[in-house]
Amino acid sequence: MNREEIISKIREIHGNDEEQINFILSEEKKLLVTASAGCGKTKSMISKIAFELVNTPHMNFKKVLALTYSVNAATKIKEDTAEILPLLLNSKDFDLNKKLEVSNYHSFSTKLIYKHGYILHDKLKNVENFSIVSETVSQLGTYLISSEIDILMGYSKAINEVNIEEAHRLEDEYVNILLRKLIPNEIITYNGLLLLAIKLLSIKTINNFYIKYYPIIIIDEFQDTNHLAYKLIRRLINNENKVILIGDDIQKIYGFLGAIPNLFNHMQNEYNMTPIELKTNYRFKDNEKMKNLDLYLRGIFRNYKQMDSFDGKAEINLGFYKTDISEANAIVNNMFEKVSRGRKVALLVRTKNNAKNVIIKLESEGIHYFNGLFSDADATYIKFHRIALDKFINESGSEKSISKRVIDKVITVVEQTKTSITTDNILFNSLMRLLKALFESAKNSNLSREEKYNRIIFVLNNNSLKRLMNEIDADIVLTTIHGSKGLEWDYVYIPEITESQFPHYHALCKDCKSSHSGIQSNNYCEFTFPSHLQEGFEEELSLFYVGITRAKKDVFLFANVDRNQNGYPKRRSCLTTLPNLAIIKPMAILKSGVA
Numbered sequence: 001m002n003r004e005e006i007i008s009k010i011r012e013i014h015g016n017d018e019e020q021i022n023f024i025l026s027e028e029k030k031l032l033v034t035a036s037a038g039c040g041k042t043k044s045m046i047s048k049i050a051f052e053l054v055n056t057p058h059m060n061f062k063k064v065l066a067l068t069y070s071v072n073a074a075t076k077i078k079e080d081t082a083e084i085l086p087l088l089l090n091s092k093d094f095d096l097n098k099k100l101e102v103s104n105y106h107s108f109s110t111k112l113i114y115k116h117g118y119i120l121h122d123k124l125k126n127v128e129n130f131s132i133v134s135e136t137v138s139q140l141g142t143y144l145i146s147s148e149i150d151i152l153m154g155y156s157k158a159i160n161e162v163n164i165e166e167a168h169r170l171e172d173e174y175v176n177i178l179l180r181k182l183i184p185n186e187i188i189t190y191n192g193l194l195l196l197a198i199k200l201l202s203i204k205t206i207n208n209f210y211i212k213y214y215p216i217i218i219i220d221e222f223q224d225t226n227h228l229a230y231k232l233i234r235r236l237i238n239n240e241n242k243v244i245l246i247g248d249d250i251q252k253i254y255g256f257l258g259a260i261p262n263l264f265n266h267m268q269n270e271y272n273m274t275p276i277e278l279k280t281n282y283r284f285k286d287n288e289k290m291k292n293l294d295l296y297l298r299g300i301f302r303n304y305k306q307m308d309s310f311d312g313k314a315e316i317n318l319g320f321y322k323t324d325i326s327e328a329n330a331i332v333n334n335m336f337e338k339v340s341r342g343r344k345v346a347l348l349v350r351t352k353n354n355a356k357n358v359i360i361k362l363e364s365e366g367i368h369y370f371n372g373l374f375s376d377a378d379a380t381y382i383k384f385h386r387i388a389l390d391k392f393i394n395e396s397g398s399e400k401s402i403s404k405r406v407i408d409k410v411i412t413v414v415e416q417t418k419t420s421i422t423t424d425n426i427l428f429n430s431l432m433r434l435l436k437a438l439f440e441s442a443k444n445s446n447l448s449r450e451e452k453y454n455r456i457i458f459v460l461n462n463n464s465l466k467r468l469m470n471e472i473d474a475d476i477v478l479t480t481i482h483g484s485k486g487l488e489w490d491y492v493y494i495p496e497i498t499e500s501q502f503p504h505y506h507a508l509c510k511d512c513k514s515s516h517s518g519i520q521s522n523n524y525c526e527f528t529f530p531s532h533l534q535e536g537f538e539e540e541l542s543l544f545y546v547g548i549t550r551a552k553k554d555v556f557l558f559a560n561v562d563r564n565q566n567g568y569p570k571r572r573s574c575l576t577t578l579p580n581l582a583i584i585k586p587m588a589i590l591k592s593g594v595a
Contacts, residue, residue: 001089006054009088010047020044023276024051029239032264032273033246037294037549038283045218045246046081050088052216052242053099065214065236066102069224069254074104075464076486077220082451097454101214105229106132106190107462109197116200121183124196130186132193134377143185148177156191159227160258167227175199194228201235215241222247222267226258237271245273250301252542253482261535283488283552289315290554297545300578301538307529313580318497320572320585321560328357331493331558336367339475343490346477348547349373350502354495355478362476371430372469372479380422382463384431387421388414389460400453407439434465437472481547492551497559499525499571503540511536512574523561524572544575 001009007025014020020040023033024047035041049064066081068074082096103111110127117124133139135152144152155174158166178192188196201207217236219225222245225233237243245267252259260266267273284291296314303310319334321327335345349355352373362369374381391413395406415432422428438459442452459465469477470487477489496502499520500509509525512518517533519526527537548555559572576583 001054001091003055006051006089009090010051013047013088014044017280019276019278019280020047023278024048026274026276028274029242030271030273031242031244032268032275033244034264034275034277035246035248036277036279036281036298037248037251037545038281039278040280040282041220041246041278042076042080043084044278045077045220046084047088048244049081049100049216049218050085053089056215056242059099059215062213062215063098064100064216064218066100066218066220067108067233068104068220069226069229070104070221070485073221073486074102074107075459075462075467078102078458079455082447082455083445096451104462105232106193109193109232112197112200113193116203116206117196119203120196120199121179123183123186126186127188130183130188132188132190135189135191139187140182143181143187144177148181151177152189156189159191162227162258162260164227171195191228194232198228198231198235201232207235210236211238211241216244217241218244218246220246221251223249223252223263224254224257224259225263226254226260230260230263243271243273250298250542251485251546252539253485253546283549287553290551293555294549296581297541297548300541304529304534304538305531307579310579313582315582315584316576317554317556318576318583318585319556319558321558321562323562324357324560327495327558327560327562328361331358331495331556332361332365332367334556335476335491335493336365338491343553344475344477345491345493346479346484346487346489346550347493347495348479348481348484348550349495350481350504350543352480354501358495359478367476368474369476369478370433370469370472370474371426372466372477372483374427374430374466375480376463376466376483378427380424380427381431381466384414384421384428384435385460385463385465387417388435389457391417392456392460396453400450402439402443402449402452402456407443411436411439431465433472433474434468437468438465441468441471481543481550484550485546488550488552490551490553492547492555493558494547494555495558497557497573497576498564499573500564501570502544502573502575503537508533508536508540518574520571522571523569524577525574526577527574541575 010024011021014024017040023031023044049066052064053059066077068077081100081102085096113124113127117127131139135156140149140152151170151173155167155170158170175195178188178196182188182192201210214236219233224247247264249264268275281291281294284294293314293316296312299310299312319327319330321330331347335347338345347355347358355373388410391410395409396402414435418428438456442455445452445455447455466483467486469479503509511533512527515530515532517528517530519528557576559570559576561569564570
């Protein structure tokens with residue numbers, strides 16, 4: 001396919017959306033793309049990759065590199081490009097793996113260490129078999145003395161708190177501990193993977209090779225980039241290669257893991273990047289209420305320092321109850337009513353504990369639901385993936401078979417290893433449902449047999465079964481807002497929108513109270529937008545925004561004034577008393593126990 005043909009195809013696919021077309025066909029070497037929820041980002045990104053593959057000369061033996069923070073985001077890019085890119089390029093025989101590499105930062109670092117790590121330590125030749133742990137895991141006590149553990153934990157804290165000066169101070173000691181104590185025992189930390197990859201890319205010959213090998217670099221979910229990922233990215237950028245950063249600073253939900261504030265502005269200034277914004281919301285195109293709510297919340301971000309003149313308006317559903325039990329009853333009743341009409345619904349929570357009362361109600365009513373409240377950092381979650389991957393590779397054999405016999409055998413063998421994985425029946429059953437959904441979706445896709453095999457390997461190898469939650473046969477899904485990123489349901493329910501729950505006490509409410517920066521009435525809080533709390537508020541509002549925009553049709557908030565764990569009455573969250581936010585109490589949720 002030549003340049004004119006791909007441009008014609010792109011215009012045909014993207015119609016009159018000039019924002020998307022301007023981005024896709026841009027010849028600029030450095031692009032900074034702001035992509036709001038539901039704007040067709042993934043489709044645009046794939047078309048951009050297709051255009052660059054056709055439009056960039058001398059791509060033989062070179063690749064487009066697509067990187068992202070989360071495993072889920074990397075998996076989505078991999079799956080969508082595998083299915084759509086060959087169609088865009090009019091080539092059924094297009095070999096995606098030869099032209100495109102998709103990865104999250106940790107997987108990319110692991111591959112880099114696997115190839116070149118022997119320069120740092122001979123044991124790193126086997127890095128793919130290492131145990132990857134956090135700095136807080138008790139296992140480290142077997143190999144390290146307390147002062148060494150303190151260095152590792154101090155470094156992790158510095159990264160999470162974006163304390164760059166402290167991170168620099170501890171970095172050499174951290175790497176030294178890795179090389180002397182942990183790597184000889186085939187153990188490495190998540191931060192250690194990135195640190196060693198950065199160290200390898202500091203070697204001139206290796207750095208020059210990869211800069212030439214990846215003439216086009218696309219970073220998705222750029223707003224979630226922390227200091228280590230940022231250092232890694234910078235090692236891959238020079239004046240010649242094309243760099244496209246895509247994200248939405250209003251969807252920054254990993255601030256607690258060190259996502260760098262104001263990174264978009266910093267990159268734009270440092271690299272003279274051309275800004276482009278994809279604003280058209282297709283998810284809410286025919287839904288005026290949700291479209292207004294989306295624009296309203298984005299307006300709160302954009303106008304934090306000028307809230308006195310902010311004139312945005314929106315409406316939101318809120319059920320406000322006297323007790324925890326009456327709130328949970330109302331949620332389950334409303335969810336059941338939606339499900340009975342064939343809708344898919346999700347309960348999204350700030351923390352796992354916020355789902356407790358709803359689970360009790362669902363269980364007592366015998367209502368089936370999918371429990372996706374586990375973390376993708378849980379040791380059990382990771383171990384399940386490793387066992388499933390190992391069994392799948394063994395059963396598929398050299399032929400890479402994905403026949404029914406192979407799939408059935410894998411499922412049987414994994415089920416037989418249950419006791420070695422976990423004693424938590426709910427967690428294991430949820431993971432088995434996701435595994436079956438992976439096999440089913442792969443087999444039913446339009447991919448070739450080898451591509452289907454590779455998709456299964458990619459998902460299991462990257463611990464990303466969680467993103468299959470939209471593909472399981474479940475009318476009701478329970479998960480965290482962090483776990484819901486990139487997914488969507490017809491209706492979304494967010495419980496316990498109360499002071500110190502959402503926003504969380506340690507994220508905002510503690511500082512707000514101590515500085516007397518909010519207004520507290522008998523049953524609600526009101527935020528006053530002080531400058532010193534902007535970062536904390538925006539991180540909580542980001543999470544709120546992500547949760548709300550997972551709904552295609554409507555979202556319902558719930559709160560109650562029952563006693564909290566300290567015996568004091570709860571207050572409705574400041575997120576429900578934002579300026580000009582009108583509260584709607586739909587008849588469907590006005591049951592007994594309304595406050």
